[in-house]
Amino acid sequence: MSQFFMNNKEDLVSEALEGILRASPFNNLAMLDAGQDIRIVVRRDWDKRNVAIISGGGAGHEPAHAGFVGKGMLTAAVCGDVFASPSVDAVLSAIINVTGDAGCLLIVKNYTGDRLNFGLAAEKARKLGYRVELVMVRDDISLPDNPQPRGVAGTALVHKIAGFAAEQGKNLEEVTAAAQDAIAKVVSIGVAFSNCNIPGENHSNRVHNGTCELGMGIHGEPGVETLQFRTGHELVSLMVDKLLSVTDKYSPKALLVNNLGGFSALEMSLLTREVLRSSLADEVELLVGPATVVSALDMKGFSLSVILLTDALREAMLAPVEVAGWPSVVKPKKPEVVVAENRIPEHRFVPSVNQTTQSMLATICKTLISSESELNTLDTLVGDGDTGSTFAGGARRVLSALENGLLPLDKPDDLMIAVGEHLATAMGGSSGVLMSIMFNACGQKLAEGKTLGESLAYGLSRMQYYGGANIGDRTMVDALCPAFICIIQGDSLFEVARAAHTGAESTCSMAKANVGRSSYLNSDSLNGVKDPGAYAVELVFAELSKQFS
Numbered sequence: 210m211s212q213f214f215m216n217n218k219e220d221l222v223s224e225a226l227e228g229i230l231r232a233s234p235f236n237n238l239a240m241l242d243a244g245q246d247i248r249i250v251v252r253r254d255w256d257k258r259n260v261a262i263i264s265g266g267g268a269g270h271e272p273a274h275a276g277f278v279g280k281g282m283l284t285a286a287v288c289g290d291v292f293a294s295p296s297v298d299a300v301l302s303a304i305i306n307v308t309g310d311a312g313c314l315l316i317v318k319n320y321t322g323d324r325l326n327f328g329l330a331a332e333k334a335r336k337l338g339y340r341v342e343l344v345m346v347r348d349d350i351s352l353p354d355n356p357q358p359r360g361v362a363g364t365a366l367v368h369k370i371a372g373f374a375a376e377q378g379k380n381l382e383e384v385t386a387a388a389q390d391a392i393a394k395v396v397s398i399g400v401a402f403s404n405c406n407i408p409g410e411n412h413s414n415r416v417h418n419g420t421c422e423l424g425m426g427i428h429g430e431p432g433v434e435t436l437q438f439r440t441g442h443e444l445v446s447l448m449v450d451k452l453l454s455v456t457d458k459y460s461p462k463a464l465l466v467n468n469l470g471g472f473s474a475l476e477m478s479l480l481t482r483e484v485l486r487s488s489l490a491d492e493v494e495l496l497v498g499p500a501t502v503v504s505a506l507d508m509k510g511f512s513l514s515v516i517l518l519t520d521a522l523r524e525a526m527l528a529p530v531e532v533a534g535w536p537s538v539v540k541p542k543k544p545e546v547v548v549a550e551n552r553i554p555e556h557r558f559v560p561s562v563n564q565t566t567q568s569m570l571a572t573i574c575k576t577l578i579s580s581e582s583e584l585n586t587l588d589t590l591v592g593d594g595d596t597g598s599t600f601a602g603g604a605r606r607v608l609s610a611l612e613n614g615l616l617p618l619d620k621p622d623d624l625m626i627a628v629g630e631h632l633a634t635a636m637g638g639s640s641g642v643l644m645s646i647m648f649n650a651c652g653q654k655l656a657e658g659k660t661l662g663e664s665l666a667y668g669l670s671r672m673q674y675y676g677g678a679n680i681g682d683r684t685m686v687d688a689l690c691p692a693f694i695c696i697i698q699g700d701s702l703f704e705v706a707r708a709a710h711t712g713a714e715s716t717c718s719m720a721k722a723n724v725g726r727s728s729y730l731n732s733d734s735l736n737g738v739k740d741p742g743a744y745a746v747e748l749v750f751a752e753l754s755k756q757f758s
Contacts, residue, residue: 212406223248227240229275229276233533234533235279237252238251238253241302246296250285251303252279252280254280257308257311260311261375262282262284262371262372263300264277265289265303265327267295267428269292272504272534274288280532281372281528282372283368283372284313291407293322301333308341312341313381314342314384317343317344317345319345328343340381345360346367347359347360347392348362348392349361350398351398351451352432352433361397362399362514363397365503366395366463366465366497367391369530370525373525387521390519391516395515396456398452400423400424400511401508401509401510402422403471405505420436420438421510422434422435423448425508429508441479442483445484449487449489456515459492460492461523462495462517463493463496463497463523463526464497466511467502467514468511470506470510481496495538495539556623556627559620560616563619566621567611567618568757569756571608573752575608576749577601581600585597590738597745599641600636606632607628616628625649628648629646633645640742646671648668650671662696669690672686681719685742687713687715687719688744689709701758702758705754710750712747713746716739716740716743717738
């Protein structure tokens with residue numbers, strides 16, 4: 210089954226172009242009605258006194274080429290089917306409809322279909338009396354022995370420079386010369402971690418896990434080398450070295466960081482960071498992207514393009530445009546660090562001694578540590594099997610602080626907050642944060658002079674507020690709540706432990722968990738199984754009752 214969002218494959222490109230026009234931010238685009246199966250996006254604000262700039266090719270490289278139509282770049286884009294050159298008639302229709310006395314320049318990527326179809330259209334247009342020139346972009350350096358280098362993302366830079374020259378009112382010879390100058394100065398190299406999914410077709414990924422392919426083409430053509438997985442730093446260094454080997458060293462450059470379609474924004478940001486820390490960094494005066502400029506459908510990969518800057522090219526690169534697909538051009542800079550004026554206040558606890566508190570706290574920790582395996586086994590039935598490890602991890606952290614004399618045992622409010630901070634650090638997932646909330650809130654109330662029972666109840670209410678669990682939701686709250694009620698009432702530890710046991714037992718008959726991982730399970734999976742968190746609470750109070758009643 211094809212992994213591609215579409216309606217009918219035959220309508221895909223036309224419907225996508227309609228979407229581009231509907232979302233155009235400058236309201237300056239139109240579809241040229243030139244006949245069936247001809248798709249041409251044109252500027253509505255075009256002045257035929259200027260040289261027209263026409264490009265195009267197969268769909269699948271969006272935003273190229275329709276995304277570059279507008280003031281300062283292309284006059285028209287001729288769009289073929291996915292990875293298929295537009296017809297000669299389509300290209301010729303574009304030429305004769307947007308070209309005035311100033312003539313037009315065709316910019317094509319160096320692929321056979323584009324060269325032939327655009328080339329024949331140019332010859333026919335000349336026969337009809339139009340002044341037409343054609344340039345071919347061949348910026349790909351990944352296949353050094355190829356006599357016909359492919360045109361890839363650097364094509365967009367050529368669009369920008371030629372479009373600027375045309376917008377300035379330069380004649381056809383000058384615009385063509387500007388484009389040729391850009392072509393001579395731009396080089397690109399790409400890498401892919403997967404090939405692309407073509408609409409309506411099923412393709413296996415020839416790039417195996419743990420590898421990437423250097424120089425894969427923007428239609429999925431094989432690259433020059435399959436590399437074992439490298440860190441981002443290593444991969445960028447390799448690509449930068451290849452770029453620098455074919456460009457003038459120590460010359461100012463513009464850099465295009467291009468997403469081939471499948472890289473996440475997170476990866477593109479890391480990529481940009483690595484390039485701007487590489488041996489190329491000192492030569493990068495202007496940065497284009499990171500952005501999807503010339504894509505290869507959903508190919509997971511990226512390309513780097515550099516162009517040597519002259520005064521004329523610098524001016525062209527920085528000129529504003531009114532197109533949807535061209536990203537901002539910036540002068541890269543080192544990130545600034547602003548020192549925070551307000552720091553999070555540190556809790557400074559003065560260790561103190563209280564033998565009863567020490568014994569009770571040690572009992573709690575050792576109970577949770579010794580129950581790790583039992584709780585994990587229980588959790589495999591209703592969760593992800595780590596409740597025991599989570600509680601034991603927090604208990605080990607607190608026990609270590611206890612045994613090293615680091616806790617304020619004789620100051621209950623500080624002790625609660627200290628325990629909460631240790632749990633937030635040592636317990637994984639949400640459990641540690643929830644327990645930390647409870648102990649911190651409890652400590653705050655103790656500092657205000659509230660009783661232990663009142664403070665624990667308040668801490669529990671805060672944990673419930675942020676965690677969302679209530680009595681009957683099949684969580685540790687079902688055991689904690691009745692136990693804390695007994696503490697408020699001044700009941701004995703035996704009564705507290707019995708209340709915790711009853712609460713934990715009640716979870717066995719609860720058919721639905723409303724929070725946590727158990728909420729994804731059906732009643733058959735939960736029936737008769739005690740909630741692991743509630744059982745942990747039961748075990749702790751049972752041991753405290755045994756030791757201190």
